[in-house]
Amino acid sequence: MTRTGIVPRADLPSPLQAPLPWTLASLVLAVALHVNHLPVWALGSFAVLVTWRALIGLRRIRPPPRLLLVVAAMLVLGAVLVSFRTINGIDAGTAMLALMSGLKLHETRTTRDHRILLMIAYFQVLASFLYDQQFWKLPLAAFVVWFITASLLKVTGEPATIAPRAALRLSARVLLQATPLMLILFLLFPRVPGPFWSLPNAERAVTGLSEEMSPGDISELTLTSDVAFRVRFDGRPPPPAARYWRGPVLHDFDGNTWRRTRGVFHRMETAELSGPAYDYSLMLEPNERSWVFALDLPEQWPSHEFFQTYDYQLRSVAPVDEPVTVRLRSRSRYVAGANLGLTLRQSDTRLPSDSNERTLELAKRMRAAAASDVDYIGDVLTMFREQEFVYTLTPPKTDYDSVDDFLFNTRSGFCGHYASAFTTLMRAAGIPARVVTGYQGGELNRLAGYYIVRQSDAHAWSEVWLAARGWTRVDPTAAVAPERIERGRMGAAGANEPVADRLLRQYAWLRDVRFAWDAANTLWRERVIEFNARSQQRLLEWLGISDPDWRALGILLAAGIALALGVLGVQLARELKFHGADPVQRSYVRFCRQMERHGLKRVAHEGALDFAARVRNVRPDFAPACDRITRLYLDLRYGNSPSATALGELVRHVRAFRPAVRPA
Amino acid sequence: MTPSSVRAALADRARRWARRRQGADTLPFALDRRRIYILPTPFGLLFALTVFVMLLASMNYNNSLGLALTFLLTGVGLVAMHHCHRNLSGIVISGVQTGEAYAGDRLALTIGCENPTAIVRHDLQFECDDEESRLHSLEARGRGLTTLQLPTATRGVLRPERLLLSTRFPFGLFRAWSWFYLPVEAIVYPRPAGKQRPPPSSGPDHAGLDLKQRGDEDFRGFRSYHPGDSPRHIAWKALARGAPLLVKEHAGASGAPIVFELEQVEARDLEGRLSQVARWIVDAEHQARTFGLRLPAARFAPATGALQRRRCLTALALYDTDRNRAAR
Numbered sequence: 001m002t003r004t005g006i007v008p009r010a011d012l013p014s015p016l017q018a019p020l021p022w023t024l025a026s027l028v029l030a031v032a033l034h035v036n037h038l039p040v041w042a043l044g045s046f047a048v049l050v051t052w053r054a055l056i057g058l059r060r061i062r063p064p065p066r067l068l069l070v071v072a073a074m075l076v077l078g079a080v081l082v083s084f085r086t087i088n089g090i091d092a093g094t095a096m097l098a099l100m101s102g103l104k105l106h107e108t109r110t111t112r113d114h115r116i117l118l119m120i121a122y123f124q125v126l127a128s129f130l131y132d133q134q135f136w137k138l139p140l141a142a143f144v145v146w147f148i149t150a151s152l153l154k155v156t157g158e159p160a161t162i163a164p165r166a167a168l169r170l171s172a173r174v175l176l177q178a179t180p181l182m183l184i185l186f187l188l189f190p191r192v193p194g195p196f197w198s199l200p201n202a203e204r205a206v207t208g209l210s211e212e213m214s215p216g217d218i219s220e221l222t223l224t225s226d227v228a229f230r231v232r233f234d235g236r237p238p239p240p241a242a243r244y245w246r247g248p249v250l251h252d253f254d255g256n257t258w259r260r261t262r263g264v265f266h267r268m269e270t271a272e273l274s275g276p277a278y279d280y281s282l283m284l285e286p287n288e289r290s291w292v293f294a295l296d297l298p299e300q301w302p303s304h305e306f307f308q309t310y311d312y313q314l315r316s317v318a319p320v321d322e323p324v325t326v327r328l329r330s331r332s333r334y335v336a337g338a339n340l341g342l343t344l345r346q347s348d349t350r351l352p353s354d355s356n357e358r359t360l361e362l363a364k365r366m367r368a369a370a371a372s373d374v375d376y377i378g379d380v381l382t383m384f385r386e387q388e389f390v391y392t393l394t395p396p397k398t399d400y401d402s403v404d405d406f407l408f409n410t411r412s413g414f415c416g417h418y419a420s421a422f423t424t425l426m427r428a429a430g431i432p433a434r435v436v437t438g439y440q441g442g443e444l445n446r447l448a449g450y451y452i453v454r455q456s457d458a459h460a461w462s463e464v465w466l467a468a469r470g471w472t473r474v475d476p477t478a479a480v481a482p483e484r485i486e487r488g489r490m491g492a493a494g495a496n497e498p499v500a501d502r503l504l505r506q507y508a509w510l511r512d513v514r515f516a517w518d519a520a521n522t523l524w525r526e527r528v529i530e531f532n533a534r535s536q537q538r539l540l541e542w543l544g545i546s547d548p549d550w551r552a553l554g555i556l557l558a559a560g561i562a563l564a565l566g567v568l569g570v571q572l573a574r575e576l577k578f579h580g581a582d583p584v585q586r587s588y589v590r591f592c593r594q595m596e597r598h599g600l601k602r603v604a605h606e607g608a609l610d611f612a613a614r615v616r617n618v619r620p621d622f623a624p625a626c627d628r629i630t631r632l633y634l635d636l637r638y639g640n641s642p643s644a645t646a647l648g649e650l651v652r653h654v655r656a657f658r659p660a661v662r663p664a
Numbered sequence: 665m666t667p668s669s670v671r672a673a674l675a676d677r678a679r680r681w682a683r684r685r686q687g688a689d690t691l692p693f694a695l696d697r698r699r700i701y702i703l704p705t706p707f708g709l710l711f712a713l714t715v716f717v718m719l720l721a722s723m724n725y726n727n728s729l730g731l732a733l734t735f736l737l738t739g740v741g742l743v744a745m746h747h748c749h750r751n752l753s754g755i756v757i758s759g760v761q762t763g764e765a766y767a768g769d770r771l772a773l774t775i776g777c778e779n780p781t782a783i784v785r786h787d788l789q790f791e792c793d794d795e796e797s798r799l800h801s802l803e804a805r806g807r808g809l810t811t812l813q814l815p816t817a818t819r820g821v822l823r824p825e826r827l828l829l830s831t832r833f834p835f836g837l838f839r840a841w842s843w844f845y846l847p848v849e850a851i852v853y854p855r856p857a858g859k860q861r862p863p864p865s866s867g868p869d870h871a872g873l874d875l876k877q878r879g880d881e882d883f884r885g886f887r888s889y890h891p892g893d894s895p896r897h898i899a900w901k902a903l904a905r906g907a908p909l910l911v912k913e914h915a916g917a918s919g920a921p922i923v924f925e926l927e928q929v930e931a932r933d934l935e936g937r938l939s940q941v942a943r944w945i946v947d948a949e950h951q952a953r954t955f956g957l958r959l960p961a962a963r964f965a966p967a968t969g970a971l972q973r974r975r976c977l978t979a980l981a982l983y984d985t986d987r988n989r990a991a992r
Contacts, residue, residue, distance in 0.1 A: 115707055115836070119714045122737065126718050129729040137729070145733065149740065149835075156836035157787040160800040170834060174747065178739025185735035192723055322726065529728045565742060572750050576781040 020057060022151035023114045024050060024105060029144045030124035031098045037131055039083055042095040045076070049102030056106075064106055073103055094127045114155035121148045133323075135524040146175060177568055184560040190553055191533040208287050208455055209247050209437050212259040213416055214402075224455045227285050228439055229293055230522060232450040234279040238295065240441060241485055242332045244461065244473065245293040245453060247438035249311035251347055253427075255355030256402045258420060258435045266310040266344045271470075273299050275333030282326045283450075283522065290316040293438055293453070295330035296473065302327065310344070311434070312336060312471075323525055336471045340432060348432040348465070356403040356424060363428030373431050373466060380425050381479040384418065387411070391418075391481035415484070418476035419460040432465035436473070440485065447512065448519035583647060584636045587654045591629050594657055598622075608634055625657045679826065679843055688845050692758040692778075695829070695842045700752050702745065708837035711741060741837055748838040751831045754781045755788070755802070762822075762850035764974070766942070770813035771850050773824055778807050787833040792824045819854040819938065819981045853977040858940030862947070863928045886910040894970055897952055921954040921966030924976075938980050945980075949973040959983060 031038070031046055038046075056063050076099040077087070084092035101120045108114060125141055125148070150171040153162060162170070208228060229245075237243075250258035278295060292306060292314040301308075306316050306326065316324070337344075351360070366383075370376035383389075390412035398405040398417075403424045406417050413421075419435050426433035440459035442451035461475040478485045536553070545552050592602045592611075600618060602611045612630040616623045632650040635643075678701075686699055704712070715737050722730030756778040763772035773792060777799075779785050785802040790810050797810045814824055830841035886899060889909040899910040924944050929937040941957070948955040949970065956966035957976040964976055 111836070112707070115710070119710070122714065122733075123718065126721060126727075126730050126733055129727050129733065130721075130725055133727065133729040141729070141733070145736070152835050156832060156834065158798075158800065161787045161833070162801070174740055174743050174834065175736070177743045178736055181739030181742060182732060182736040185738060186728075186732055189731070189735065528732075531728055532726070561742075565746070568743060568746055572746055573753075575783055576750070576754050578782045 019114055019151065019155040020108065021054075022154045023108065023117050024054060026118055026121045026144075026148045026151045027101050027105065027124075029147055030121040030128075031101075033125060033128035033137075033140065033144060034094055034098065034131075037091070038095055038098065041079065041083070042099060045079075046098050046102045049099070049105065053102075053105045066107075069103055069106055073100065076100065076103065090127060090130050094124070097124060097127070111155055115152070118148055118152050118155065121151075133529045135521045146172060149175060177571075180564045180567075181561060184557065184564060186531070187536070187539060188553055188557040188560060190550060191531075191536055209291070209458055211248055212257050213250055213420070213435065213437055213460060214257045226455045227518075228287070228453050228455050228457070229285055230283040230445075230450050230452050231295075231442060232281045232283070236276075237444075237451065238276075238278055238332055241478075242296075243441050243451075244296040244436075244459075244475075245439040245442075246296045246298075246313055246436060247291055247293055248436075249309075249313055249463070250435040250437060251311075253351060253420075253424065255352045256400055258423075261347060266347075267341050268308075268310050269337035269339070269341070269344075271297060271312065271334055271336035272338075273297060273331040273334045275331050277329055277331055279327075279329050282328055283525065284320050284324045284326065286321050286323060288319060288321055290319050292316055292320070292326060292328075294328050296332070296438075297334050297336065298328055298330045300329040323529055325526070325530055335469060337465065338468065338470045340465055340470075345432050345465075348434050349427050349430060351424065351427050355401045357401075359403045359407055359421070359424055360428045362407065363425045366425075367429035373429075373464075376429055376431075377426070377464065377474060380422060381474070381476060384422075384476055384479040389413075389418075389480050391477065391484065415460045415477040418480060419462050422474065422476040423462045426462070426464050434463050436461055436463050440475075445515045445518055445522075447515045448522065450522065452518060584633065584650065587650050588629070588633045591633075591654045591657060594654075594659075595622075595626075598659065622659065625653065629653050629657065682843050683845060686843070686845070688847065689757075691760065691846065692756050693844070694754060694756045694780075695752050695844075697749075697753060699844075700749055700840055700842045702749050702838055702840040705832060705836055705839050708741070711737075711835075711837050715741065740835075744835045744837045747834050748831060748840045750783075751785055751787075751833045752829060752840050752842055755779055755785060755829070757829070757844060757846075758807070760846050760848050762824075762848060764853070765816050765850070766853045767816055767819045767855040769816060769855075771816050771822060771852060773812045773814050773848070773850070774809055775812070775827075776807065776809050777802065777829075779804060781805075785831075785833075787831050789830050789832075791826075791828050791830060793826055814850075816852045819852050819935075820985045821982070822850040822852050824848055824850070851978050851981050853981045854935065854938040854942045856939060856943035856946045858929070858931065858936065858943050860930060860940055862944045863922060863924065886912060894949065894952065896950075921956060922948065923956040923958055923966060925958045934984065938983060942977060942980055945973055945976050 028050055031043075035043065052064075055061060076096070080087055080092050080096050080099070084095070086092050087096055097120055101117055104113065104117055104120075108117060122145070125144055128137070128141065146168075150164075150168045153167040153171050154164070208226075248260055251261045252259040277299065280295070282292065282294065284292060292301075294301070294314040297312055298308065298314050301314060305318070306314055308314055314328075366379055367376050370379050388411055391414070392412045393414060395413040395417060396410045398410060398413075402417075403421045406413055406421050423433045423435050437458070437460045439453045439457045440461075441457050442453040443457075444451055459477070461473060461477065463471045463473055466472050475485065540552065540556070543556075545556075588608070595602065595615065598619065600615055606614070608630050612626050615626045629650065632646055632653065636646050636650060682699070682701070715734055718730065718734040718737070721727075722734050757775065758778045759776040761774045761776075763774070765771035775790055777788075779802045782804050784804055784806075786800065788799040788802060788808070788810075790797050790799075790812060792812050792814055795812045795814055797812050799808045799810050802808045812824075814822065816822060825845065826843070827846060828841050828843045830839055832839050886902070887910070889898065889911050897911045899907070899912050902910050922944075924941050926934075926937050926941060929940045931937045931940060945955060945957070949968075949972070952968060954966045954968050955972070955976070957964040957979060959979055962979050964972070964979065
């Protein structure tokens with residue numbers, strides 16, 4: 001901008017007068033809700049546009065020429081396309097909306113322009129809910145909506161129409177009055193399960209398990225205390241040692257990294273479950289994949305939304321990109337895949353021949369020394385337990401031949417290392433084996449009675465196939481660090497190892513605060529975020545409507561809204577009326593009652609002045625106060641322009657006038 | 665038919681329907697529920713559209729908080745409708761006064777209203793035809809005056825009929841309005857025009873003398889003030905000294921009365937003649953002369969002052985109009 005500079009007042013089309021600051025602040029607040037997911041360049045550009053507009057008004061500098069705005073709009077479009085490769089979807093749309101509204105601020109003149117910007121601000125609030133619907137977001141969003149609504153009030157009419165404070169007060173009132181209607185609509189408006197059309201969802205950077213595992217991977221997860229899922233058991237929970245939450249099963253090994261097999265379809269194998277049944281609700285946080293972490297092994301699940309893979313992982317038909325609650329039943333004892341298919345036996349015994357050669361040798365030697373597969377497994381676990389293997393959250397880096405390096409060199413590692421090494425040793429001895437990733441354990445929220453499983457509970461273990469027993473879980477980490485399984489990660493980690501929220505875990509009261517917060521969030525999630533057609537059905541049944549249908553819902557909705565509006569109408573009409581006598585009259589009547597106590601009753605036909613004259617005659621000692629009160633009263637009642645303080649003075653004098661009753 | 669003409673026709677029809685329904689009003693009257701109408705504004709429709717799009721978006725993503733926001737804004741719309749309607753409810757139209765105007769000028773129509781209720785009213789807009797004026801706020805137990813400047817085209821009686829009071833408060837989502845029909849008649853005087861010199865005064869002494877040189881010189885003395893005396897003749901200096909309200913009298917004012925007649929004007933058309941006589945009357949009053957008017961149907965004896973001018977100009981304004989004929 002070469003043409004900026006101080007210019008005369010008259011040249012400026014739109015100084016920073018009401019309502020512009022309102023619109024501007026509304027937009028800033030609405031975009032601020034997106035501050036943690038808008039790209040930095042978009043936030044920066046928005047900040048520049050807004051600041052510039054504010055400066056134009058404050059410093060009275062020249063507004064940008066139209067051409068510049070057009071060019072800037074093209075740049076914004078280009079930048080969004082480059083950054084998101086689309087202008088469709090929530091991420092691109094939010095950035096686009098923010099920047100275009102920033103530009104629009106520079107040519108906002110009419111009331112219509114302001115209103116359109118405020119509609120965009122409302123929309124930004126909605127868009128921010130598509131990213132997350134956390135409990136803490138509610139007060140923030142409520143404040144922003146309040147401010148936008150007040151701005152809508154301010155841009156209507158002229159600045160003189162309503163004062164800022166009155167605008168804020170009135171919009172708060174309107175929002176409060178709208179709340180019952182909101183609740184009725186929320187509970188009774190027919191919920192149609194979406195999506196009607198597919199739009200790209202908001203992209204979230206989600207921490208969690210991935211489809212592959214290199215030795216160091218899981219130890220990174222242990223640092224994040226993000227919740228992976230929560231579990232509420234109907235009855236007794238399984239013992240800690242049985243709390244294995246099954247995730248992706250990894251079959252392919254290249255000497256360093258384990259991966260899921262892609263594009264191969266194996267026969268679904270049988271699984272016979274026995275032992276106590278655990279019924280529970282699994283409340284999944286979004287993981288952007290279709291994984292459902294069921295307790296090993298799931299027996300029942302809602303079959304139209306979830307399915308089981310050949311390696312017993314439970315998956316969702318649609319990606320889990322929103323909080324989902326699943327009802328499941330699992331049993332801890334099972335015989336799975338008793339008849340192992342040939343292809344699966346082949347794929348789960350395959351090892352790269354050119355890597356980890358020392359491990360292969362060790363396996364052959366140990367298997368030869370053992371009497372059976374089961375003995376061999378026992379020998380390997382004994383080796384982990386009795387030789388100098390260390391369980392640590394900060395293992396040294398391993399070479400490409402990670403298993404060799406781990407077994408013969410570093411000997412310190414994490415669940416991933418142990419699972420990887422154990423599975424390799426099994427396969428090398430011809431035993432079908434695979435790595436299972438998932439979570440282990442969980443923390444009981446004792447205030448609310450459910451378990452919280454965090455990313456820091458991520459775990460990896462092995463499954464070996466034994467004749468007659470089928471797939472059997474073997475957790476080599478348990479051999480090295482049994483307390484990991486019994487007491488969670490904190491129990492196993494050394495004092496100086498990095499563990500998520502170490503501080504939080506040290507103080508019981510801090511943990512309770514955290515549990516309470518989590519419980520509130522969970523309640524919020526169960527009651528509000530996941531409120532759906534089914535909850536609606538349950539609500540109607542609770543209200544005593546058996547077999548509710550759409551018509552019942554419609555009638556109830558209409559009745560509810562009519563009732564709420566009726567109450568509102570009565571309330572608004574009542575506000576029109578003055579309550580009680582008017583304050584001037586009330587004060588004077590009070591004064592007259594005082595006089596009556598002294599035997600001076602004002603008769604019906606007696607005017608205020610006549611009464612004052614009589615008082616002066618009978619009780620000269622009352623005269624000064626009486627005259628003052630009478631003068632104020634007459635002034636307020638009949639004067640042309642009573643002063644603003646007159647009423648206050650009258651009230652004060654009447655209150656102060658309390659002569660003691662003389663004994664007769 | 666263009667959309668705007670359709671709208672105008674519809675509005676006209678609705679107004680006539682309301683007229684039949686409400687009947688004529690007598691001052692003062694309160695705006696009650698029966699006579700307040702309300703419709704969404706174009707912005708209200710845009711707001712509804714926005715809310716609808718928000719509903720679709722929330723349902724598409726099964727987003728509960730999104731739905732909550734959508735429903736909250738729906739609620740805001742419904743509540744705003746009540747507030748908008750209430751903003752007019754109970755207002756009392758207490759009086760109407762019209763000013764003076766010559767044809768072609770603006771006629772001031774002053775409307776007085778009262779708010780006998782306990783809440784403040786905002787953004788009240790009075791309209792008459794295409795003219796409007798606004799009261800930004802009306803306090804509880806407050807009174808307000810607002811003036812509409814109505815355009816006039818021809819002399820005669822002006823009946824401001826399409827009076828209405830409307831409001832878009834609080835959010836501009838709805839417009840509530842109330843039509844009212846006041847028994848108001850304003851007289852629009854003929855426009856003073858013409859360059860013809862006035863006829864000679866009837867008094868023998870001053871025949872032929874230029875009007876402009878007269879009047880002020882022949883100061884005759886003071887008399888006490890009567891309502892209708894021109895403020896120009898009030899002895900302001902004497903008043904400032906503490907004397908009672910006095911009016912200066914000039915020899916010219918009472919000495920040589922002129923009686924104007926339409927026949928004295930040489931113009932051919934009636935309006936031209938009326939305008940010329942109006943010019944003479946205005947000038948005569950301005951110069952504090954004594955003047956009268958003789959029309960076929962009416963006769964005003966010579967007198968001075970604003971009242972006399974008004975009387976005469978009103979007679980000219982109504983000359984040969986429907987009302988005048990009806991009165992005869």
